[in-house]
Amino acid sequence: MTEIIVVTSGKGGVGKTTTSASLATGLAKRGHKVAVIDFDVGLRNLDLIMGCERRVVYDFVNVIHNEATLKQALIRDKRLDNLYVLAASQTRDKDALTQEGVGRVLDELAADGFDFVICDSPAGIEKGAHLAMYFADRAVVVVNPEVSSVRDSDRILGLLASKTRHAERGDGPMKQHLLLTRYNPVRVEAGEMMSVKDVEEILGIPVLGVIPESEQVLAASNSGVPVIHDASSIAGQAYGDAVARLDGEEIELRFIDAPRKGFFKRMFGT
Amino acid sequence: MKLLDFLRARPKNTADIARERLRIIVAQERATRGGPDYLPLLRGELLAVIRKYVNVDPDAVQVNVERDGQHEVLELSVALPEQKLAVSGER
Numbered sequence: 001m002t003e004i005i006v007v008t009s010g011k012g013g014v015g016k017t018t019t020s021a022s023l024a025t026g027l028a029k030r031g032h033k034v035a036v037i038d039f040d041v042g043l044r045n046l047d048l049i050m051g052c053e054r055r056v057v058y059d060f061v062n063v064i065h066n067e068a069t070l071k072q073a074l075i076r077d078k079r080l081d082n083l084y085v086l087a088a089s090q091t092r093d094k095d096a097l098t099q100e101g102v103g104r105v106l107d108e109l110a111a112d113g114f115d116f117v118i119c120d121s122p123a124g125i126e127k128g129a130h131l132a133m134y135f136a137d138r139a140v141v142v143v144n145p146e147v148s149s150v151r152d153s154d155r156i157l158g159l160l161a162s163k164t165r166h167a168e169r170g171d172g173p174m175k176q177h178l179l180l181t182r183y184n185p186v187r188v189e190a191g192e193m194m195s196v197k198d199v200e201e202i203l204g205i206p207v208l209g210v211i212p213e214s215e216q217v218l219a220a221s222n223s224g225v226p227v228i229h230d231a232s233s234i235a236g237q238a239y240g241d242a243v244a245r246l247d248g249e250e251i252e253l254r255f256i257d258a259p260r261k262g263f264f265k266r267m268f269g270t
Numbered sequence: 271m272k273l274l275d276f277l278r279a280r281p282k283n284t285a286d287i288a289r290e291r292l293r294i295i296v297a298q299e300r301a302t303r304g305g306p307d308y309l310p311l312l313r314g315e316l317l318a319v320i321r322k323y324v325n326v327d328p329d330a331v332q333v334n335v336e337r338d339g340q341h342e343v344l345e346l347s348v349a350l351p352e353q354k355l356a357v358s359g360e361r
Contacts, residue, residue, distance in 0.1 A: 146288075147288050147291065147292055150292050150296075151292060151295060151296065151299075154296045154299065154300070155299070158299075158300070158303045188285065191282075191283035191284065191285050191286065192284055192285060193285055194285045194288050194289055194292075195285070198285065198288075198289045202289065202292050202293060202296055203296075
């Protein structure tokens with residue numbers, strides 16, 4: 001059975017694409033056949049984060065409009081041969097996506113034996129974001145520990161509960177996961193940033209993972225290699241944990257506590 | 271210098287402020303979610319009418335739809351300001 005997972009947030013710039021790339025890569029590394037789709041028509045970016053921007057010939061919109069076959073548009077990852085990217089169109093506007101067309105592509109992916117389809121949602125609550133979540137079986141809500149991101153995420157939770165196929169069929173609440181990104185345990189400890197617990201309590205959905213703020217995330221996007229490939233980075237390891245949890249494992253959260261400083265260091269050191 | 275920093279009063283815990291503000295706004299937005307689209311407009315117009323006669327707070331008018339089995343209940347509550355007759359009488 002194919003599981004469709006939407007990566008969404010409402011607010012822009014919180015790490016949806018970074019997360020989509022790493023979750024898709026991580027699931028593929030675990031042996032699943034995975035496709036990751038960029039729904040941000042007009043502002044294609046997933047291809048850059050996945051490092052396949054120069055291999056895009058046909059895109060999602062071409063497939064929807066029957067200008068290319070799905071096979072022609074799926075870009076096979078250069079590291080993992082069970083991972084495929086479907087790029088967004090760079091030239092069309094967001095009306096180029098249709099519900100019927102998106103549904104058809106997802107059905108075709110299911111028929112092709114994909115285990116997971118990751119839908120990378122655009123920011124906002126317009127058509128692209130709506131269609132990215134509409135067919136989903138599960139949702140990963142990406143949140144920064146910051147007021148506007150949390151509030152927008154709650155709005156998205158409302159839409160997930162009402163404006164999706166899952167909700168329309170009356171299948172009960174969709175499985176929703178909270179993924180906190182740009183988490184800084186030192187600032188949390190100093191009372192400058194909300195904690196995992198705070199955000200979890202406000203939004204009321206279980207935590208899938210906490211990705212610590214890390215320089216390696218920028219380094220990874222600079223080089224077009226999803227950060228989960230970087231086993232030496234804490235962000236990469238945290239994504240690895242999140243993927244394992246998504247895949248049903250139970251693992252304790254890591255990297256959520258500030259490194260301990262000794263008494264003297266706190267008093268006199270920097 | 272570090273010693274002085276340590277002894278000085280701790281800066282305000284802004285994470286707590288954020289959490290409290292979010293708690294309130296999220297609860298408020300969830301309460302109106304799922305209700306009919308006209309609720310905010312209805313609330314605004316009711317507020318305008320009430321304000322013609324009584325100077326109430328913008329938060330004084332609450333409009334909620336509650337589902338009770340088969341039927342829905344539209345609940346209106348208006349908090350009137352406290353009487354300040356004595357004060358206004360002296361002026």
